Amino acid sequence: MNVILLGAPGAGKGTQAVKLAEKYKIPHISTGDIFRANIKGQTPIGIVAKSYIDKGQLVPDEVTVQIVKDRLEDDDCKVGYLLDGFPRTVAQAEALEKVSKVDAVVNIDVPLEKLLRRITGRRVCSKCGISYHIDFIGDVKKCSECDGELIQRADDNEDTVKQRLDVYVKQTAPLIEFYKSRGVLINVDGDKSVDEVFESISEKLG
């Protein structure tokens, strides 16, 4: 099964992707994670990506599309894939269409006004990447799964988040219509608990 998770920053794509990849036994491919790994490793791609990510802008399509194309050629993608954070532009979606058939696009819908708080309160495990929110964990500083240190992503500060939300509205939201017109769009109310959203996606994906 080839699945895309669509949604604004902070809609819960990453959290749902981990659970869905486990359930459907397909690889979870997050372009954001790939960029962060490259930034950590100070690779040429990482250096380019950082200059955009720090400003809340999208990494150019040529760079992003090539990374995904290469990743989809890996053996583990023969059974399918779960794309998280890609495509983010119509040009990326068109490039993907040329190399792979998408079975379902899950759009996790959360009201825009709720996203700023969701993201600025987000803390992620520096070791395993799981996301938490300060509203639920208070001032806990360690991951309950792996004891890793909880940190705030550099691009989760208020100014950058506002820019990312703006980019989402202008460049990524048009993909909802794009995939609707192809008959593969599944809409899910993302303004619910993690488990409720997961149940609702699982039900619709079958």
Ligand code: AMP
């Ligand atoms: P994410 O972890 O999905 O929120 O991505 C973090 C940042 O990585 C985004 O704000 C973008 O700057 C960059 N990024 C991730 N995926 C893409 C993509 N498909 N196209 C362009 N930039 C991306």
